[in-house]
Amino acid sequence: MKKLMFIMAVAFIYFGCTTDNWKADNRGVTVFPEKPTDELLQAVRLEPYTEEIIKVSATADNQFSDQESLTALPPDSPVDFDVTETDQEVMLYTGKLSAAVSKITGEVRFYNAKGELILQEKKNGGKTFKPMEVDGVKGYEIRQVWESAPDEGLYGLGQHQAHEFNYKGKNEELFQYNTKVSVPVIISTKNYGILWDNYSLTRFGDPRPYAQLDVFDLYNAAGEVGGLTATYVDDIQNQKVYTIRQEKTIDYENLTTIKNFPEGFNFNKAKITWEGYLQPRESGVFRFLLYYAGYTKIWIDGRLMADRWRTAWNPSVAKFQVNMNEDTKYHLKLEWIPDGGVSYIGLKVLTPRPPEEQNRISFWSEMGDQINYFFMAGESMDQVIGNYRTLTGKAQVMPKWAMGxxxxxxxxxxxxxxxxxxxxxxxxxxxxxxxxxxxxxxxxxxxxxxxxxxxxxxxxxxxxxxxxxxxxxxxxxxxxxxxxxxxxxxxxxxxxxxxxxxxxxxxxxxxxxxxxxxxxxxxxxxxxxxxxxxxxxxxxxxxxxxxxxxxxxxxxxxxxxxxxxxxxxxxxxxxxxxxxxxxxxxxxxxxxxxxxxxxxxxxxxxxxxxxxxxxxxxxxxxxxxxxxxxxxxxxxxxxxxxxxxxxxxxxxxxxxxxxxxxxxxxxxxKEGSDDMEEWRELNTRWYQFGAFAPxxxxxxxxxxxxxxxxxxxDHPAYKSMLWYNKLRYRLMPYIYSLAGAVYHHDYTIMRGLVMDFTHDPMVFDIGDQYMFGPAFMVCPVYRYKARERQVYFPKNKGWYNFYTGEFMEGGQTLTVDAPYDRMPLFVPAGAIIPLGPQIEYATQKIPDPITLYVYTGDDGSFDLYEDENTNYNYEKGQFATIPFTYNEKNKTLTIGKRKGSYDGMPEKRLFKVVFVTPGHPVEFDPDISTAQVVPYNGEVVEVPVR
Structure with a gap:
């Protein structure tokens, strides 16, 4: 083994004239694979941005692109690294992370400081390049594949609305659309992340576009081969049939394809039904994508797969999958009411892939100069996100009023x-x-x-x-x-x-x-x-x-x-x-x-x-x-x-x-109608959830x-919405502290349970509960007339009902009460929640006194953050924090020494401390009269449980 430390500076590395298998400069290492799986691959480059962030580039050209990233900021200075070489690979060490590149195939693997494998590219590299040209500009369709551990969860990719949470083994097409926000980054429960640095149309998972239904053998409603029976009714009240025809696709998704509807058809009072049979040409899991506006229902073999509505001008999507056998016909019925005017509908499918391929991590992009991605590691998912923000930029402290x-x-x-x-x-x-x-x-x-x-x-x-x-x-x-x-x-x-x-x-x-x-x-x-x-x-x-x-x-x-x-x-x-x-x-x-x-x-x-x-x-x-x-x-x-x-x-x-x-x-x-009561309940439930959004x-x-x-x-809806609005303002010391932590500690406010309870695999697929900061587990209610819902309580932690103070052990699923006027909220043992006075705007009063609810049963801490609320002086160090620490063994809350200062900071204040214990439940009351009153002048104060 040969070990070297490189400090030389090289501006560009040209490949055509070199005979070396690899080279290094003060920014990184470049390897020229001898036998890459994709013969177009010329070179792979590793460039550390920090000790925990490594950029990987791969090119099919004779030099790397010098184009600056739109997303990643350039590193402040070169990162010290060591390099070792064996017969098979070159390995770069940063101290906290190492990456090995095969000199044969260009495959890259990542290890932690202990030498334990974190992530590896697909065997032999998993890289593909397909030359293309647009408007005289040459580039490549590109793809990179990684292996994925069977017990990991994958999250991120932006904001998509098909009810998917854990993207392990799933597919998502990344483009921007009203209601769809695509961000090419994933975060793993294995405490790493990948930022795919490309701006073109991208697909996560399956690189193929969704196919039309004619990938099946199609039969009409009578069982005759050729296509589905499409029945167009232009007067739904009188069931007047405009036309019946056979169709091999359901593809009316945009302004171009809707021209294929029957000429002259009136959509204002319409109903269209597609019915027939699908016979697969292979066996396996078929993944369907339903694109819909209006009222849409779809059944496969009598099983309702989706029942949705969306306004005619702004379609949405639903996903479902069906395990199918090639020797079986499956009955399909799609019933669609456009809901006024020309609307949009489509049904497409991805045919089966081998499970081992489907479960790998993959990014494909339509156009790029080269493959660029950033590998980010950490000791926790928070640290990975922190490294992402180190790479792409800090998030500011939002003005305090914006948190109202x-x-x-x-x-x-x-x-x-x-x-x-x-x-x-x-x-x-x-x-x-x-x-x-x-x-x-x-x-x-x-x-x-x-x-x-x-x-x-x-x-x-x-x-x-x-x-x-x-x-x-x-x-x-x-x-x-x-x-x-x-x-x-x-x-x-x-x-x-x-x-x-x-x-x-x-x-x-x-x-x-x-x-x-x-x-x-x-x-x-x-x-x-x-x-x-x-x-x-x-x-x-x-x-x-x-x-x-x-x-x-x-x-x-x-x-x-x-x-x-x-x-x-x-x-x-x-x-x-x-x-x-x-x-x-x-x-x-x-x-x-x-x-x-x-x-x-x-x-x-x-x-x-x-x-x-x-x-x-x-x-x-x-x-x-x-x-x-x-x-x-x-x-x-x-x-x-x-x-x-x-x-x-x-x-x-x-x-x-x-x-x-x-x-x-x-x-x-109308007042008193069922629709009016549902409207009010829908808004009430949404409002309850929204009070605990960032x-x-x-x-x-x-x-x-x-x-x-x-x-x-006097209506319960009004009373509940007002109660949650006022609660949000009572929580302003807590919420604004979270905003401070976003900047100072790269914190995440709205947190999948998997971020805080990564040790518990039961939370990997729970996408309808989340943590709002460290102290609230939020469990929205999303069914009409529901007055209870199931809640999973992560294990190795005790939990309190926020409203009643009732204690329960973690590691169990319970059916909990969800009355009309309250959304289930739970607090983990060890949580400390600061509450301020009732206010009508965020800066109406200095939060004094602050009531501290301390939930015992585990150690806990929280830092109260304060600054000047609307300016950027916090970037210059003008802010203050007061640390709260609860020690379960000693049964003591410590209000720590204040750190920092800012203009207008109160030198003295009062804290009112309320201890909630498993044996002594305390109902939530921000104006509680039995709290311990503790004067504070910036120095350490200890408050024992009593």
Whole structure:
């Protein structure tokens, strides 16, 4: 074995002229495999970014690309490393991590400091390259495969809404779409992560696209070979059949394929049914993807596989799988009611793969210069996410007001309407911190002008000033969209910074009578700067506090085919849209963040965006889950979607509480009707869940979403929503401390149980419970009229009912009460929860006294974090922490010595301490009168249990 330490500097490594099997420089090691499985592979390079992060690149060219990553930040300085060589491999050591590259095949393996294998690429390397060219730019379809341990769970990939949580053995196509946010990163229970550094259309798992149903032998409803029986009824009330025909595919998913519906068919009162038989040509697990809008039900052999609704203009997806035998026919029935107007429907399938292949980890991308990925290791999943943020950027401490309650609707149509809502909040003493002005505040033909329609908003500066005078903040919707002929459009267009295809094709939007416009090219630095300058001139100077960046997929034309979507944003400043398809939202946020911080570094940037990408957290950005539906199914889908988004390293996530797109029965529901009571219960359950999301935000179409518009003040729905709103504000010391931990400790607020209980394999597939910080296990209720639900309590930990203080042992599943007005909440032994006074906005009072609920039975700790709430002085060290530590053996809470300081910090304060023990349950009461009162002046105080 030969061991070397390399300190030489080499700018580029060229391969064609070398005879060496490997080379090194001060940044890393390059190996030239002798017999790679993919003969196009020329070289594999390892480059440590930190002791726990190693970049792996593989190229089919004669040199590596020098293009800078959009997601990963460059390392501050070279990392010290050692290199050893054997006959078979070259190994790079960082001290905490090592990576070995086979000199024969290029296969890479990763080991911890003890020499234990963490992850390895598929035997012989698992790399594939397929040359391709777009718009004269050459590149490759690329794929990398890794082995996956049978007992690991995999999480992340962004936010997807097909109810999947653990992605082990699953497939997900990664592209941006309204309600779908794709982030190419996974985190493993084996305490490693992979960031796939590519921006094009990507597939995790199976690299194949979903196939049409004609991969089966198809039979009609009568059992005759050839296709499914499609029955088109254009008058559902009278069962009037328009036509019956035989179809080999169900593919009406976009504006192109819906042209294949029967000519002249009227969808307004329609029902279409596909029925027949599928006979597989092979045996195994078939994975189906149902793309639906309207009311959709599908049965296989009489078993209901999905029963869904989504508004006609904004389809969603459902996934299911069926184990099938090639010698068997399976009855299929798909029943679809479009719910008014032309709608979208599709059913596709992935044919079986060998289980060992399906269970490997795989990323495939449509276009790249080379394979680039980052391997990140740690002692815990938190540390892995911390390393991800080291690589892609810190997440800021969000302004304190942003952690309070947000009220929004589509939309406040006038200045008086918005101000009237805020006044009503203050009149009713309902806590609120942010009110949102959604789209179309501009003159109807001036989208992108950032100007207000003077008839509806006569004095927007006065509107903003009144919001501020009422101790609230205001966010405004800003789209990257500009109508043809507006001054802002011309400013972009004259520099070549507008995507021209929509203009050339005269694409008109949905605003009557239809206007032509397009989006700006956020990949251009000049265009980003201009975008911010326009916002600054027209909106920032009026005092708006935050930016709602809508349609950032970019959604230039909703429901366009994938190919046409790429055409509509082509070319980008950096190259073909095929290559840069997924990163628009990242670039868009970058311009706003950098522009505002350069102008005013004393006010935290806050961005809410409908799409996101790896690295988004460094731009002061949060993401919401898009235009979801007002149905229980969508409520349920938000839970794993939000958890996985958070476990993708992006800590600030939210949703439209109550759902955005409304079923017609809720729009027309009358007082006392079943639909009205379901509407109220749906909103109540969603509100309860939303109070324990990183950001607490209500939004949606009509009916109006203010709680007094949902239910009268004496209704259980109103009372419950108000109770959880006030609880959120009582918890502000806890919640803002979590926001501080996001920045200072790379913490994750919304946490899959697997993050804190990795030792318990029972939690690997639990996607409908999660931890909100260290102290709350949140168990949302997502079924109508449910008054109980099953909850799993992770083992090796005791648990308390938050409301009653009742204690129970972990390691068991129990059916727990879930009354209308309360969502099940549980607290682990060792938790310490700080609560402040009742307030109506986040900074109304200094939280003094603070009530500390201490749940005994295990050791525990919590750091109270405080700073100046809205500026960036915390980056300069102007913040304070007070550590709380509970020792179970000594039965003592220690309030530790305060660390740090900031302007306005209270030097002295009071803590009220409440101990909850297994033998002494204490009901939750933030104003409890029996607490121990403890004066504190910044020095250590010990408080024994009594």
């Amino acid at each position: 309650f947000w009220q929004s609707r589509e939309r406040y149509k006038t200045q008086d309407e918005l101000l009237g809502v805020l006044r009503e909040f203050r009149k009713r003493h309902i806590p609120i911190d942010n009110i949102v002005q959604d789209w179309s505040y501009w003159p109807v033909d001036q989208w992108g002008s950032h100007e207000f329609d003077p008839e509806r908003f006569p004095d927007p500066k006065a509107m903003v000033d009144e919001v501020h005078a009422n101790n609230a903040h205001i966010m405004i919707s800003v789209w990257p969209k500009f109508y043809l002929g507006t001054q802002h459009f011309k400013e972009f267009d004259q520099n070549g910074w507008i995507y021209r295809r929509a203009i050339e094709d005269s694409i008109r939007d949905w605003i009557y009578p239809g206007y032509i416009g397009s989006f700006y090219d956020a990949y251009s630095p000049g265009a980003r700067k201009l975008f911010w300058e326009q916002i600054k001139e027209h909106l920032y100077t009026k005092g708006f506090d935050a930016w709602w960046l809508d349609a950032t997929e970019p959604d230039i034309l909703s429901n366009a085919s994938m190919d046409y979507r790429k055409a509509l944003m082509n070319p980008t400043h950096l190259g073909p849209s095929v290559k840069y398809f997924n990163a628009f939202a990242l670039m868009n946020a970058k311009g706003i963040y950098e522009g505002q911080r350069a102008l005013n570094n004393n006010k935290r940037v806050f961005i809410l965006t409908r799409s996101a990408f790896a690295g988004m957290q460094r731009y002061g950005a949060a993401t919401w889950s898009g235009d979801i539906g007002t149905v229980w199914e969508d409520l349920k889908a938000q839970i794993p979607a939000g958890i996985n988004f958070s476990m993708s390293g992006l800590p600030y996530w939210t949703m439209d509480i109550g759902g955005f797109c409304v079923e017609k029965r809720f729009e027309t529901a 950001l607490f935000r209500v939004h949606g179409q009509y009916p109006y979403r203010e709680i007094w518009n949902i239910a009268p003040a």
